[in-house]
Each structure stands twice: as C-alpha cells, then as structure tokens.
Amino acid sequence: MYIVSNLVKVTIPNYLASLPIPDSVGGWFRLGVRDWLALIPPTVVVGGISYYSYQTIKKAREAGDGTINPAVRKDINKVVDFIDIEDITEKVSLCRCWRSKNWPYCDGAHGAHNKATGDNIGPIVVRHKEKK
Numbered sequence: 001m002y003i004v005s006n007l008v009k010v011t012i013p014n015y016l017a018s019l020p021i022p023d024s025v026g027g028w029f030r031l032g033v034r035d036w037l038a039l040i041p042p043t044v045v046v047g048g049i050s051y052y053s054y055q056t057i058k059k060a061r062e063a064g065d066g067t068i069n070p071a072v073r074k075d076i077n078k079v080v081d082f083i084d085i086e087d088i089t090e091k092v093s094l095c096r097c098w099r100s101k102n103w104p105y106c107d108g109a110h111g112a113h114n115k116a117t118g119d120n121i122g123p124i125v126v127r128h129k130e131k132k
C-alpha cells in the first residue's frame with residue numbers, strides 16, 4: 001500500500017509540479033524545445049485516457065439499455081410474425097437487427113447499425129426451393 005500511497009501523494013504531484021506549464025497564455029510561446037518534449041508524455045497519457053473514455057461511453061450509449069427491439073410494435077408484449085411459405089414467391093429477407101421500418105422484412109437498416117456499432121448483423125433470407 002505504501003507504493004500506491006507514495007505514487008499518488010508524492011511521485012505524481014512532484015512530476016506534475018516539474019512540468020513546464022506556463023502561468024500565462026504568452027508563456028506558451030516562450031517554451032523551448034526541451035519544454036515541449038517534456039509535455040509530450042503527459043499529453044499522450046491524457047489524450048489516451050480521454051480517447052479510451054470517449055470510446056467506452058460511445059459503446060455504452062450504442063448498446064442502449066439492453067433491449068434488442070428499439071421500436072418495433074412496442075405497444076404489445078411479444079412480437080410474433082407468421083409468413084406462410086406458400087406466400088413466398090422466390091425468396092424473402094427477414095430482419096434480425098430489429099431496426100427495419102418494414103418489419104418483419106429487411107430494409108437495409110442493419111447497415112447503419114453495423115457501421116455505428118461495429119456489429120455484423122444481417123437478415124435471414126428464406127428461399128423457396130421449388131420457386132428458386
């Protein structure tokens with residue numbers, strides 16, 4: 001525990017105090033090459049932490065609240081669809097991403113979802129073997 005305590009209370013504050021951060025805006029223009037080089041490591045660390053935090057928050061927002069269906073027939077308890085196989089002329093693409101505005105059929109909305117989330121969802125294509 002001493003190591004962590006010393007790191008937080010002594011080492012990091014001393015390191016930050018030693019950084020050549022000017023007291024005024026004009027001071028930034030008077031920094032030398034060594035000063036700028038000294039500022040690179042903490043800038044990289046802060047930038048990395050910021051970027052990682054942004055990505056984490058972005059993914060959490062895109063993941064939503066854990067529900068799969070964001071908008072399809074939210075007024076009923078369970079969405080169930082029936083399609084008679086005889087009604088399929090050749091083939092039909094059925095949505096699996098729950099983002100289609102033409103539910104239960106795929107309208108390509110999975111593309112935007114995949115792009116935004118890095119997912120790889122696509123429709124299920126049901127083909128009529130005899131009418132193929």
Ligand code: FES
Nearest residue numbers: 095096097106109
């Ligand atoms: S729109 Fe949902 S799978 Fe294509």
